[in-house]
Amino acid sequence: EDQVTQSPEALRLQEGESSSLNCSYTVSGLRGLFWYRQDPGKGPEFLFTLYSAGEEKEKERLKATLTKKESFLHITAPKPEDSATYLCAVQGFIKAAGNKLTFGGGTRVLVKP
């Protein structure tokens, strides 16, 4: 069974204080690892898909990286508007699972001005 663990559960940052979020996973053949941002009361917003170890993707102050066992979401010089819960999910290659995503518990990020 696919498993995803995110750490830390919560992160308080000062504006401009860079940090990283961790997503550790076990999956029977990784088809893709996905990062989402979720604001309170809203549905998850798609950020990145990573497919293979060594891959990196960037969007504004966010950069996602992938190894064979974990992914990191780096937040560089965060601003208060980066405050949100960041969710990591994996999708395996098992045909019977289809496009099923298995989510981690999320990391709640609060950026203070």
Added chain:
Amino acid sequence: SAVISQKPSRDICQRGTSLTIQCQVDSQVTMMFWYRQQPGQSLTLIATANQGSEATYESGFVIDKFPISRPNLTFSTLTVSNMSPEDSSIYLCSVVGQGSYEQYFGPGTRLTVT
């Protein structure tokens, strides 16, 4: 990415009643899913909504409690039946476009059962 809408956006329901949630997409998609997000928790997949056939349910979820329909490639409904306070959650639909693995989520339906 597809534009996804859900109705209602929120509702407060009495114990023992049922609520049907609608998910509408502005373009044809290959796959549609329904997730539950309990208060303070992450997302759990309820089922895959299959067009023209019965939904595929995850362990712990059954058709009698969560009947799902998907009559075409842009629309699906999830019914939460015989509700109890434990069903109070956010219910989210998601879609996968053609030729893609990426899932996009609707805004969610916040359900409170009293």
